[in-house]
Amino acid sequence: MTLKKLLLTASAGLLPVLLSAQALDPSVLTKPLGSTDAWPTYSGDYSGKRFSSLKQINQTNVKNLTLSWVGKVTPGAGGGGGRAGFGGSPVIIGGEGTADPNAGGGFGGAANIRASILQVGGVLYLSLPDNAWAVDARDGHEIWHYFWKTKGGTHIGNRGLGMWNNYVYMETPDDYIVCLDAATGKEKWHKEIANFNQQYFSTMSPIVIGNHILTGTGNDLDEPGYIQSLDPETGEVQWRFYTVPMKKGDPGVETWGSLDGAKHGAGNVWIPGSYDPETKLYIVGTGNPSPAYTNPQSRDGDNLYTCSIVAVNVETGKMAWYYQLNPHDTHDWDSTETPILFDGDFKGKQRKMVAHADRNGYFYVLDRLTGEHLLTSKFSDAANWAKEVNAKGQTIRDPKKDSIVPGALVSPNNGGATNWPPPAFSPNTGLFYVPTNEAYAMYYLTETDPRGAMGLGGKDETGLGSLGSYLTAIDYKTGKTVWKHRYPGLGGNVGNGILATAGGLVFAGDAGGNLVAYNDATGKILWHSHIGNVSNAPETYTLDGKQYILVAAGDTMFTFCLY
């Protein structure tokens, strides 16, 4: 193995660090997706676009796209190596809990790779709740497998790993961040990032920016959300930014009925934000206020900074600006969906922008230097909960569409018009691609005590079905839907994440178990492969000069290329 010495100017200690050939060169993280061979962070690059400049695979030749390899992961410590061509590497076991190491892969017992998968130096790094793997990107052979014995917590998913030099980071459902040696999978350290007894659970993909590891957490009780920055070498906390006011006099406290309401107001951050290296702003969407469905006096007001896009200086942890999309949300519609950063013309003026398609069915464009509102539009035809879009472009709820005792017919349903599956943006088409669902539900209030419920309690929701689920392409300049492809059939779900490429292609899993390539300008289908229920967003990278498409379905990874 070739080792090279590299002086890391970004490292706080300015110490020389030995890096293996497979270590992540920090400069790669600041480059646009496709300009290097890697997929080094959650969205492929900091912009959140999930747009690759690679075009070896394009509209003309995608019809010849073919399978390269299939690889299956087996979570737990049961020694699953050897299946589906994997070599049997010993499982490295860590963790503070008492969970049976032979237990299955988390939520529902079934392994479902929802994570973004990193590709650095010919190695894939992927995760399931409590499990991390390094896999050879050339054939899917397992290099190492790390298993975390959990204390419990919601195992809804793990959004992926973060990488800094030769360290890999994973959040665990029981609220630790674990630092692993990228070459061996051996644990370097782990640190608690949230209080398990307060019912936090941690799923977010850690985001590495300079010498900061940014973490986020989820919580379905009433605990406050925060972004935390950790030292990559030690895990020590550098700063913590709360998304709700935590003490008297904090800005935004006047938008709550009480300080206690604010401190128990949630706004959790469980999907990574995007990052603008020019301004050093980490731009992220915040979760819903809590209690989610009821209106106790303690929640009177707009509930800052829930359901907002906030821009936080990555060096200081101070908020530079915020824009609240959805004041006083009452439907558990987090605004955590990935904000996408891009530059372009807006009404004749060159702008640096951020765009976001929300669980609530609306699409928003802001100036990302200032937070100035530029555009709001509705991308879900069915959405019926808003009374108006106000002068600031905010969507204002109709209180009649809250959960009410006799039942209110509302779209979207709780799952939302869209949700965590990542959207994409192509600078070539100017289109924002987002999976959408037009589902309706009856929202019944069951908690009539004015104190309200806790967390997600207090309502009973009856789904009434969907008018369709779609891949929707929105023109950022007008907010209008340019095309939308309806997935055939009668069901509806929030769909799968999306990849766009300079080959004029959009890749996404459909509702029928196919990975599909579409013409990015028209939505015309150009290629597909039936691989089972796609569970994450497709990715692309270069290996040995060849462009690959990588996607997961359940416990299995599939890679495709042109021969």
Added chain:
Amino acid sequence: MRKAITTGFLIFSALTCLWGQALPGAGPGRAGRGGGGAAAFPQRPPGDPAVAARGRAQYGIHCNFCHGSDARGGEGGPNLLRSDIVLNDQKGEGIAPIVRAGRGEMPSLQLTNEQIADIAAFIHSFPVNNRDPARFAPPTILVGNAAAGEAYFKSTCVGCHSVTGDLKGLATRYVDPKALQNYWLMPAGGGRGAVAPAHLKPVTVTVGQAPASPTTGRLVRIDDFVVTLALPNGAQQTFRRDGEIPRVVINDPMQAHKQLLPEYRDEDIHNLTAYLVTVK
């Protein structure tokens, strides 16, 4: 055919009877409300705390997200504490078939008998006759005007339905107004994978058109590339799809109900329910 219809009706009646028993509010469960006296229901004896603790950990992993940390319902999942299945369950034997098979939007969970028993012990550790008045569902969802509901019925529903025909006895079959309202809004149910009541017609699909003879059957699955239908003899047939060829026409018996979803005012819904509860 007559026999088939009769059998279908009997199954439907049996189902609605079961549902009738399960309806919240039908029993004497409110007796303890606001009172300082004895609980309306005997509480389960306290179980082994170690078992409940194991169940709590398993519940946290598999159930918490949808059903809430207090089992009173969460992200999409219903309240478990007042579920008839949970109320009748002793040691997980009642909930196990649903846990394993899934239900509606609930995925199937591959858990062992021991794990399910532990989860059951945890759920059963909650007091179910909670006297916190905040925890009682409102007494009724009925707020509508029955006369206005009748007028709405005559203007919107009579094309397909009659209160002396297909809907005769509706409110006897659905004694809880909320269950009745959910039923008439979407009789086939709305969740992904929801199973329609037996009396409803299935979704069918017709593939192909003249001059080739079209094939019709129950829709099994469809995407942009294939469509599979089940023929009357039970055999499945799959057709490749390429854009508009062959022609595929789906016949969804719920289409009229779906088309109304964007049209309803909530007042219409509440009024129509107030009317339909009188259709005994």
